[in-house]
Every structure is written in C-alpha cells, then in structure tokens.
Amino acid sequence: MDEVKQLVQDINNRNIKPIYFLMGDEPYYIDKISDFIQDTVLSEEERGFNQVVLYGRDITIEDIVSNAKRYPMMAEYQVVIIKEAQDLSRTIEKLSTYVENPQPTTVLVINYKYKKIDKRKTLYKAINKVGVVYESKKLYENQVNDWIRRVLLSKDYTITPKAAQMLVEFLGTDLSKINNELEKLQIILPKGSQITPEAIEANIGISKDYNNFELRKAIGERNVVKAHQIINYFSENPKDNPIVVTVSLLFNFFSQLLHFHGLNDKSPRHVASVLRINPYFVNEYITAARNYPMKKVSTVVGILREFDVKSKGVGANSVPQSDLLKELLVRIL
Secondary structure (H helix, E strand, O other), X not given: OHHHHHHHHHHXXXXXXXXXXXXXXXXXXXXXXXXXXXXXXXXXHHHHHHEEEEEHHHOOHHHHHHHHOOOOOOOOOEEEEEEOHHHHOOOHHHHHHHHOOOOOOEEEEEEEEOOOOOOOOHHHHHHHHHOEEEEEOOOOHHHHHHHHHHHHHHOOOEEOHHHHHHHHHHHOOOHHHHHHHHHHHHHHOOOOOEEOHHHHHHHOOOOOOOOHHHHHHHHHOOOHHHHHHHHHHHHHOOOOOOHHHHHHHXXXXXXXXXXXXXXXXXXXXXXXXXXXXXXXXXXXXXXXXXXXXXXXXHHHHHHHHHHHHHHOOOOOOOOOXXXXXXXXXXXXX
C-alpha cells in the first residue's frame, strides 16, 4: 500500500515515467493504478486525441509499439493503456526493443494480471531502468484485515475486528470484492461510523451469529450446542455456506493451533506475530489450546484432511453436505 501511495504521489508531482508495468496475482491495485493514470495524467480536453485503451487479446506487440511511438497532439503526453496484457505473455519479451528507447512523450501502461515477467530477462531489466515495475501480490488473510481497517480509516470509518473477519471469511482475500461491499456500506452509513457485525448482517447478508468465524469459536470453546446450531444453519443454507470453505477454514485453524502448541513464548504479541493473526483473536487460540491438547489437534487435522477429500466428492458422492458436516462435528468434538 505504501508503494502505491508513493507511485500516486510521484504522478501527482508530475514525476511521470514513460512505462508502467503493473503485474501480479492481486488485480485490485493494478486496476487502481491504471485508472488513476487514465484519469490524472491528461486533462479531460486532452484525452480525446491523446489517450487510447487497447486489449491484449485484440493486438500484437507491434500494435503497442506503433501506438506508443506517436506524438501527442496539443498536449505534453499521450497515454497508451494496455489492458489484459497477460494475453500477450508468449510475445511480451519483444517489447524490450521499444523499452530500451521509449518515446519520452508517451506514458505506456501495461496491465499484466495474474502473471509476472521473468526478472532475469531483458524486458524486466530494461523497464526498471526507465520506468516502473509494480508487482501486486496477494495478501495473507491477516493482512487483509489490516487492509480493510486502513482503507476505511482513510474514508473516515472504523470497523470492529469481528466485522472485518466476517468479510474476509465470506469474501476471501479478493480485494476487489471486499472493496465493493465496503463501498456499499459507505453509501448507507454516515461518515464517522463504525462498521459492526450487525451492519454487515443487515446490509450485506452475512449472518453475524451463523458463520465460519462463529463455528470456529464454538468448536474451540467446545460449545457443543452452539456448534450444532451453526452446522444446522449451514445445512439449511448450503449455497451460502459450502462445506469446502468450512473444512478449509477449520483446517487452517487447527494447523495454527498445532503451531501454537509448539511455541515456547505464548505471549499474545508473539502468538499474533507468529500465527499472523489479529491480536484480538489470540484468546480464542489460548482457549482452544486448553480444550485440545497437541495429540487431539493432530487427530483433528487428520480428520479434516479426510473430510476435505469427501467434501470434493471422493468416496462420498451420495452423502448430503448436511450429513458430512454433522459427522465432521461429531468426530471433532
């Protein structure tokens, strides 16, 4: 995020590079940077003659070079944006000839999503000399929680740790999906508001009481009644609560619990750092560790591996998801 802020600041200060190569597994920042350049470098009047957007599936490297070598009309720069450039992955190295001698009045923006160019090859080295290579990496789950908090803080909102965790567990680590839901909440809630689990339940449709986060907590506490209530809710709403996701999240939890048992330093700060979790949730791990000794945790990890296979239809084709969930819960508890 800091790298993105610096890049934006440089562009605002008119420290503009001839090439921006935006690559990596997380498309959110690639789109944000590309859109920022598209909206900022040229004035609205200049864009009509000096800005072009092309798509990788429709063009060749030669087309990119041809457009990039044009001169701007009545403007300091022209902007050439290549979207979905990963479709040109087989020939992208051919762009190095242009990069070694780029047109100084052209701002060439390459959106290369879900892939990376080889840092040992000519193209990467050439771009690094004259332009910017930005790699957008997928965030870990614990990093997404912090990202949500920082994004909302910049918009004058706050969020509770549980509410942030609900979003991550329901939407995964896809920043674009999470941002879309956050923008909906910002339309509904006034500035200065704190986003709570209740607000998420009311406006996004994620249950604050019946979700994987609460299931994990109930299992960790050995709260049999609560865990069965959640499993029954999942059984009645299988589309919103697929068993594959539940098994995966529980597997991650018990794997971390195994790691927790092996720690010499079990202070909250150290646990949060090593397990890459929000400090708010450390007490859950401490409670679960009391209820599940290391030997039992190892057994549960094995059970979850077994049910991961079953949840994907191997050896359990005719077994309903509800029955698998109930059997899983009984085996764990």
